[in-house]
Amino acid sequence: MSTGEPPPGPSEGPAQFAHVLPALAAYEEHLNPDSSARDRMRQRLLAEFPAAVREADRRPDPAARRRRFAVALAASVALLGAVSGMSLLLSQDAVPGDALYAVKRSAESAELGLTFRERPRGLKHLEFARDRVTELGTLRDRPGVADADFTRALGDFEADAAAGSRLLTELGADAEDQLFVALADWATSQLNRLRAAGPGLPAAARHRVLGTVELLERIRQRASELRQRAGCLTITSGAADDIGALPATERCVPAPAREAGALPSTGTNGRAVETSPTGTPTVRETPAPSAIPTTSAPPRTPVPVSPPKPSLPQVSRPVPVPSTPAPAGLLPGLLDLLKLPFGLLGQNR
The missing domain is CATH 1.20.190 (Delta-Endotoxin; domain 1)
Structure with a gap:
């Protein structure tokens, strides 16, 4: 369908694009905010953002910080153990x-x-x-x-x-x-x-x-x-x-045989083996058995002799003997033996 106007020639196309490109550049500058506009948008976002979230961003959660520290510490210990184990393994032939x-x-x-x-x-x-x-x-x-x-x-x-x-x-x-x-x-x-x-x-x-x-x-x-x-x-x-x-x-003196748990042994020359706190055995000199007095008697002194005193008759007290029950089978026989003398006396009368 014709509009009554002749189509544009080939020389008119570049001229039209030459007018469009500056318009697109101006439109792009209009879309991008300038520095003052960016400042206004930032202030508006900060005013509408919750205050609690901003505070959390400035001061992290202590529990989360401890968790991160524990993870870092465990990773460091594991790394140190791995490096130490590898070093010990490689140092075997050093x-x-x-x-x-x-x-x-x-x-x-x-x-x-x-x-x-x-x-x-x-x-x-x-x-x-x-x-x-x-x-x-x-x-x-x-x-x-x-x-x-x-x-x-x-x-x-x-x-x-x-x-x-x-x-x-x-x-x-x-x-x-x-x-x-x-x-x-x-x-x-x-x-x-x-x-x-x-x-x-x-x-x-x-x-x-x-x-x-x-x-x-x-x-x-x-x-x-x-x-x-x-x-x-x-x-x-x-x-x-x-x-x-x-x-x-x-001179070497043979040590006597010692039994398990026995006391320190004493040799024939009267020496006893003892163990010092440092573990070194020592020898202690002890007197021979024949040189040890069995009793210690004081020096004798004259004792005056007194006339003998009349002796009193000694009375011996019967020692109580604990009675033990006789066996059941012997009790009747003992009773019969006790009755026998009395029966003989009755016959004599």
Whole structure:
């Protein structure tokens, strides 16, 4: 359908768009609020917003805060436990010079602190000392290891070996002489291991190993001497040094066999074994049984003799005897025996 007007030509289209674009830009500026309008809208929202909600936004709920803190604390503890457990697991093969070697030694110290009996603690010291020799072999096989790492491994070995020897010699002196044998065998085994590892160590470490070998020789000699006196009345002298109790030097007097729960035994020479508060047996001198007076008589003094007094007749009171009921079968027979004399008297009359 025609309107009577000719259609626009191609030159009129861009001219019309040129008028539309400024109109759209002006409309967009009219839709977007200016800064003053935004301030008015903000003030209106704040006036109509509940005051309680605004207060809650400024001050959070204490219970919610505690819950968030508890969750954060539990997560921190779990993370710390996981990291500690992983560190302990990875530190099993750590040697001096590694970053986790301090963690390994701290775990060993904690394990010793949780061991309350003396015998397991002494054996655990020897176990840790044996681990130091293993670490020494690992250091020997590594290239470029510092001399300070060898020195630390040997120093830790000597500390654990001396601590274990002190505990086991004191316990063996009390009643467990088999600990002397175990200590001597352990020292011999570690001597063989150190001597086998010595040639491959650096010069400074080989010089340091000589002191460790000397300490092991002393421990083995001390255990052997105490084992030889295990059957004596006195095993130790009551003194001690850095590796444990010192053996007694007097002549060995065989200790008598003691029964379980018996009192302190006394030897033929009158010496009794007592246990001091530190656990070291001591000997107490007691006089021989023949030297102990049975009665203590005062010095005799002359007593004046008086004339004898007339003796009065002594009257003995019958001692009441508690009556016990006779058996039922014997009672008739006893009554017949009592009646027999009276019957004979009646016949004689």
